[in-house]
Amino acid sequence: MISTGTTLQGFAPDFSDLARGEWLAALRTLGQEHGFAEPLGKRHAGVFVEDGDTLLVSFETMSGIEALSETRTPLGFDMVRDYGWSSLSVLSHGDTWFRDPLVYGFFDQLLDDDFFEEFERVVFYGAGPCGYAAAAYSVAAPGARVLLMQPQATLDPRVTEWDDRFAEARRLDWTSRYGYGPDMIDAADQATILYDPRERLDAMHAALFTRANVQRFRLPFFGGAIQTDMRMLDLMPRLLIATAEGTLDAARFATLFRARRSYPPYLRKLLAHLDNAGRDGLTRKLCRNVATRMNAPRFRRRLAQLEAAPGQHPVLPVDAHAIED
Structure with a gap:
């Protein structure tokens, strides 16, 4: 079992009262105090908080953090506080799918430094555009486990011209580095995808992730904001822990998902x-x-x-x- 005792005593940051500029400065300061904080151009940043030997690499938008977290902190901070994990939060300003050479270089450097080798377990997590990024960059940590909610596989119009939701993003470079999400998870120990089969475009992207090391769990009638629902149901910590332990199989998910009966x-x-x-x-x-x-x-x-x-x-x-x- 993964340890649930934190070693960072009193780690409970709350940035809910800060303005956006102050909030970013507070995140940077906290990262510098407990690990590192690295700006990655104008639209991205990485914040690392070191604690236990399980690492959560989460991809999140700044607006998503502000909307979903009462303390306006990345998801990984909850896992540091409550379970003694380490956290690498890769943040974006808006939906960028993290298609940026500076982000490529950041993960290249982590790979060169054997950063992921320092941890016993590594979990990559993201939802929607951030789910694409979690899949794409998981290739930097072979053997990692991956949890994705409604991820896009790519928005390369030669592959997914049927997805008309993100027309502007088609102009991004989807083919150079860390490109096609389903190919990038080949080195993962296991990847789990949650999606609503009634959301046709999400289901079509999920189908592209068909691989031997991928399991897909259907959540009918949950719609297009599964990450929000999982947080409202207080299932995120248990899903992440089960992912890290390698116990998130169909039976375990069915047990957790019974919470929907009162939702x-x-x-x-x-x-x-x-x-x-x-x-x-x-x-x-x-x-x-x-x-x-x-x-x-x-x-x-x-x-x-x-x-x-x-x-x-x-x-x-x-x-x-x-x-x-």
């Missing part, structure tokens, strides 16, 4: 789908299950409508735990 955004999307499909029998079962476990007025109302018939009074279940509708 209102997922349940509402599922209800809407069943209603639109006219699946009254399944809708009735869903509403009865949710309404008996949770205080969910929307599901109680829908159940009452389904069970109301001429000469029959609707049956309302007894509520258990309070939760907002």
